[in-house]
Amino acid sequence: MNLKETIDMLNKVIVESSELIKNEESTKQFLILPFLKGLGYDTYSPMEVTPEFTADFHKKNEKVDYAISLNGEPKIFIEAKPIHTSLVKNAPQLSRYFSTFPTVKVGVLTNGIDYHFFTDLNDANIMDSKPFFTFNLTNYSDEDFEHLIKFSKNLYDETMIKALAESLIYFQSFKSVIKEIFESPNDDFIKFVIKERFKFKVTQQFINTSRPLIQKSIQEAVSEMIAEKFNIEAPTSEKMLEEDVAIADKKVYYTEEQIHSLTRSEPFDGITITFPNADAYMSLLKLTPDEYTVEKGNPLSDFFISSVVTQGNNIVGYLVGQYINNKEDVTLYTVKSNEIAKFLDENPIVKETGFINARLNSRLNKKNNETTYYLRSCLHNLSFREIPNLISKEATKFFEVEM
Incomplete structure (x- = not known):
């Protein structure tokens, strides 16, 4: 099983069994160890993947959850947290582990879904306070995947990892400066x-x-x-x-709990689709039912965006769901981005009611006087990309049939 297949398998485990993975040990067994195996490490060899690795720490009985060794030397330390633990941007405990072994150049903090990668760019053998790379099993780009591959056993190279860390840190720094200047x-x-x-x-x-x-x-x-x-x-x-x-005037920010309350995923006709929690949208929109509109979003609608299909940074289409039979069943539609207008013409009720989790926008092209439609998250300051389980990079899964 290659890395991509491993991640797909782990996504299925997360969707179907995350509620059964209640503690750190089950997170390690069902998520972290299979992930390491997908990266090519021999999880059955304690010489290569050592659990509860003991080091000369300042605190007695303090151990690294996993140490990954190559050529007999520890290279990566991993600190594990339970699946439902939110990771912070720093890891003081992992930092203590890191400084003990000069051969270790990568520290990883993970809850089995999010992986935060640290190194020592600022001071040698002292772990940086912020990760240089984060990877989310359920929401990653093609570029994220290409970065992740560099941590696999066959490709792992300290010089290459340092170059990756520097490029990502510099890129984020440059981007923040440009954003500050623009604003x-x-x-x-x-x-x-x-x-x-x-x-x-x-x-x-x-x-x-x-x-x-x-x-x-x-x-x-x-x-x-x-x-x-x-x-x-x-x-x-x-x-x-x-x-x-x-x-x-409407600037609103949301807690992680509020964001995760927006969706639930369930298997449907052989694929996993994402359902919106209408009550959560009602709560966050802060509108009365009389104020729900196509432009603002409508939690009372029967239509919802189940997946936003992307290729690179571009949205190429949507998997649209429609509740039928008093919400006992669901009909699915695959709609390419440039065919939203056609979809609306074929389903005029959507023009009248809108979507539970999206707002319909339009723009007029003055050159040809044509109106084009596009969809955005109905929540201000929250894009489709930030809503859990909504992004899908497998466009062929939805668009393999002629539309």
């Missing part, structure tokens, strides 16, 4: 933009005067680039401002 450009960035086009001396007063213009320019430039790429109408400054104000 709130600092004086140096404003001065740089001005000097690119004008030669006069830039004063602090002029920087302060230019700040709102620079912010507006950034928003419109990004909007125009997106519009050109996807051949859609770019929103005007006024419309963007109205939308920003509307979203700011």
